[in-house]
Amino acid sequence: xxxxxxxxxxxxxxxxxxxxRSSTVRRVTDVLRDRIxxxxxxxxxxxxxxxxxxxLGVSRxxxxxxxxxxxHERLVVHEMxxxxxxxxxxxxxxxxxxxxxxxxxTEGVRSATGSGRxxxxxxxxxxxESAARDGDxxxxxxxxxxxxxxxxxLTGSERxxxxxxxxxxxxxxxxxxxxxxxxxxxxxxxxxxxIADLLAADRSRDAEAELVRYLDDARxxxxxxMRQDAQ
Amino acid sequence: xxxxxxxxxxxxxxxxxxxxRSSTVRRVTDVLRDRIxxxxxxxxxxxxxxxxxxxLGVSRxxxxxxxxxxxHERLVVHEMxxxxxxxxxxxxxxxxxxxxxxxxxTEGVRSATGSGRxxxxxxxxxxxESAARDGDxxxxxxxxxxxxxxxxxLTGSERxxxxxxxxxxxxxxxxxxxxxxxxxxxxxxxxxxxIADLLAADRSRDAEAELVRYLDDARxxxxxxMRQDAQ
DNA sequence: CTTGTGGAATTGTTCAACAACCTTCTAGCC
DNA sequence: GGCTAGAAGGTTGTTGAACAATTCCACAAG
Numbered sequence: 410x411x412x413x414x415x416x417x418x419x420x421x422x423x424x425x426x427x428x429x430r431s432s433t434v435r436r437v438t439d440v441l442r443d444r445i446x447x448x449x450x451x452x453x454x455x456x457x458x459x460x461x462x463x464x465l466g467v468s469r470x471x472x473x474x475x476x477x478x479x480x481h482e483r484l485v486v487h488e489m490x491x492x493x494x495x496x497x498x499x500x501x502x503x504x505x506x507x508x509x510x511x512x513x514x515t516e517g518v519r520s521a522t523g524s525g526r527x528x529x530x531x532x533x534x535x536x537x538e539s540a541a542r543d544g545d546x547x548x549x550x551x552x553x554x555x556x557x558x559x560x561x562x563l564t565g566s567e568r569x570x571x572x573x574x575x576x577x578x579x580x581x582x583x584x585x586x587x588x589x590x591x592x593x594x595x596x597x598x599x600x601x602x603x604i605a606d607l608l609a610a611d612r613s614r615d616a617e618a619e620l621v622r623y624l625d626d627a628r629x630x631x632x633x634x635m636r637q638d639a640q
Numbered sequence: 641x642x643x644x645x646x647x648x649x650x651x652x653x654x655x656x657x658x659x660x661r662s663s664t665v666r667r668v669t670d671v672l673r674d675r676i677x678x679x680x681x682x683x684x685x686x687x688x689x690x691x692x693x694x695x696l697g698v699s700r701x702x703x704x705x706x707x708x709x710x711x712h713e714r715l716v717v718h719e720m721x722x723x724x725x726x727x728x729x730x731x732x733x734x735x736x737x738x739x740x741x742x743x744x745x746t747e748g749v750r751s752a753t754g755s756g757r758x759x760x761x762x763x764x765x766x767x768x769e770s771a772a773r774d775g776d777x778x779x780x781x782x783x784x785x786x787x788x789x790x791x792x793x794l795t796g797s798e799r800x801x802x803x804x805x806x807x808x809x810x811x812x813x814x815x816x817x818x819x820x821x822x823x824x825x826x827x828x829x830x831x832x833x834x835i836a837d838l839l840a841a842d843r844s845r846d847a848e849a850e851l852v853r854y855l856d857d858a859r860x861x862x863x864x865x866m867r868q869d870a871q
Numbered sequence: 872c873t874t875g876t877g878g879a880a881t882t883g884t885t886c887a888a889c890a891a892c893c894t895t896c897t898a899g900c901c
Numbered sequence: 902g903g904c905t906a907g908a909a910g911g912t913t914g915t916t917g918a919a920c921a922a923t924t925c926c927a928c929a930a931g
Contacts, residue, residue: 432720433915434708458882468916470701473883477665477708489663490882490923508747509799516743568740572803664884689913699885704914721892721913 437467437475445484445495446578448585452497456485483579498583500632506576507628510557511621513573517563518617521608529559534605537598546590553594554580556601560620587634597627668698668706676715676726677809679816683728687716714810729814731863737807738859741788742852744804748794749848752839760790765836768829777821784825785811787832791851818865828858 444450462472480487487493498506521527537552554577561573587593600623607616675681687707689700696703711718718724729737752758768783785808792804818824831854838847 430720459880469882470704470884470917471915473701474705474708477705478712481709481712489661491925492882505797505799508795508797509803512743512747512795512797512800516739516746564739564743566736566739566743568736568807569743572740576799690911700913701886702884723913 433467433471434474434478437465437472438478440465441475441479442482442484442578445479446581446585448581450495452495452582452586454495456493456495458492482575484582496579496582497586498579498635500635502579503583503631503635504628506579507624510573510576511624513564513569513576514557514560514620514624515617516569517560518604518608518613518620520565521560521563521616522611522613526563526565527605527608529562530556530605530608533559534601537601541595541598546594549594549598550584550590553597553601556605560604583631583635587631587638593630593634596630597623664698664702665705665709668696668703669709671696672706672710673713673715673809676710677812677816679812681726683726683813683817685726687724687726689723713806715813727810727813728817729810729866731866733810734814734862734866735859737810738855741804741807742855744795744800744807745788745791745851745855746848747800748791749835749839749844749851751796752791752794752847753842753844757794757796758836758839760793761787761836761839764790765832768832772826772829777825780825780829781815781821784828784832787836791835814862814866818862818869824861824865827861828854 441450441456450456456476458469458472462469465472476485476487476493479485480493484496485493486496533552533556537549537556540546540548540552558570558573558577562570564570584590584593600619604616604619604623607613607619672681672687681687689703693700693703707716707718707724710716711724715727716724717727764783764787768780768787771777771779771783789801789804789808793801795801815821815824831850835847835850835854838844838850
């Protein structure tokens with residue numbers, strides 16, 4: 410091993426996390442998180458320990474460990490002696506999420522000046538436009554979330570990225586119960602492009618102002634749609 | 641019950657969370673979190689399931705549920721097949737925490753204009769100054785964290801408050817292993833006061849600039865002290 | 872229509888067991 | 902001596918069963 414070039418050793422070290430066998434709890438958590446994000450588990454659904462454990466082929470104790478993680482991620486709600494339920498977002502939650510996104514994403518825009526790390530941002534914008542041409546609105550939604558996560562990642566902060574990923578996962582709870590994804594995502598494709606262009610032109614001040622407007626408008630649209638769908 | 645004034649019913653509804661009996665997992669999580677914050681469990685300590693479970697009088701399964709929560713809060717590190725360890729913060733972690741604090745706390749300052757919610761901020765400043773007069777540097781540290789959490793709370797966002805609380809809990813991991821708390825906290829008492837005064841004078845622009853300087857300076861001081869203590 | 876009451880179902884927690892894994896020590900080899 | 906392989910012991914990962922406590926639901930009684 411001593412004769413290997415240091416580059417290769419570094420790559421293997423990076424792979425270590427990937428190939429580390431994962432625990433059952435981890436896999437169960439991932440499966441449930443994906444199912445919730447995909448809308449396969451509707452908001453309010455109760456996740457019975459016995460039924461779910463039987464379906465997934467894991468014990469109640471293992472499942473309960475996974476529930477603790479998902480509850481901390483706010484994707485499920487744990488009610489004492491009653492069980493865990495898929496979270497359902499209210500207008501107040503959506504408003505809170507957008508407020509928090511503003512804090513994190515504007516910090517990303519502010520710290521973008523001069524850094525050559527704009528590639529993921531541009532890539533997400535292009536992916537969204539491409540998906541829109543294909544009429545694949547689910548892919549548009551994915552690209553939109555990827556765009557905003559990339560903006561937050563401009564801070565270079567591991568924690569900001571983790572928080573933002575969690576917030577966007579929560580938002581999927583709201584998207585999952587709403588109809589007409591096109592009306593929800595199409596208007597913002599152009600604005601993502603605009604923000605990306607402003608960043609590329611090193612006009613972070615303008616990009617921040619536009620981002621704030623974007624987030625306020627998106628919040629208004631979603632809250633309005635939620636109140637409308639609620640009837 | 642129909643004859644009760646609506647005010648009373650509202651108050652009882654608010655009390656509902658308070659009187660809810662707590663689970664064993666919840667109590668264990670709280671105990672461990674407090675012990676870690678107080679420095680009673682040093683960084684790097686392995687938390688043996690059998691030993692800790694025996695000491696606390698809870699089963700391994702219950703303890704493992706608590707571990708999942710603490711790991712998600714980044715207060716412990718869970719290493720597969722090796723156990724959980726009290727987290728130890730490196731300089732990179734501290735830098736990341738301060739970067740994230742900047743995003744959240746400056747948002748608080750920006751949204752403070754005109755709001756009459758400055759009372760908790762002023763209270764924390766006064767508490768810090770009072771504790772400093774008594775030479776109680778542990779209480780000064782408490783008041784300092786309370787001040788910054790109050791600044792974040794100016795956003796009115798539940799999530800920002802939760803994130804900030806988590807970040808400050810993490811920071812205690814670094815404080816716990818450092819000597820001379822006075823040198824660590826005293827220089828910042830005056831600056832907390834200054835920020836609070838700027839907010840009270842509705843000069844949020846200046847308060848934000850000062851807060852950014854504050855956080856950068858604090859980060860530098862702590863990272864320097866960490867490298868120094870590490871030898 | 873509200874208030875008890877009983878029973879079924881579910882959660883909260885513990886315990887015991889076993890496989891898988893990590894760490895350490897020992898023995899043997901060059 | 903220094904290094905490698907392998908055995909031994911201890912710890913974690915996961916399961917299944919058990920029981921108390923609690924919630925939920927239906928139904929009877931006032």
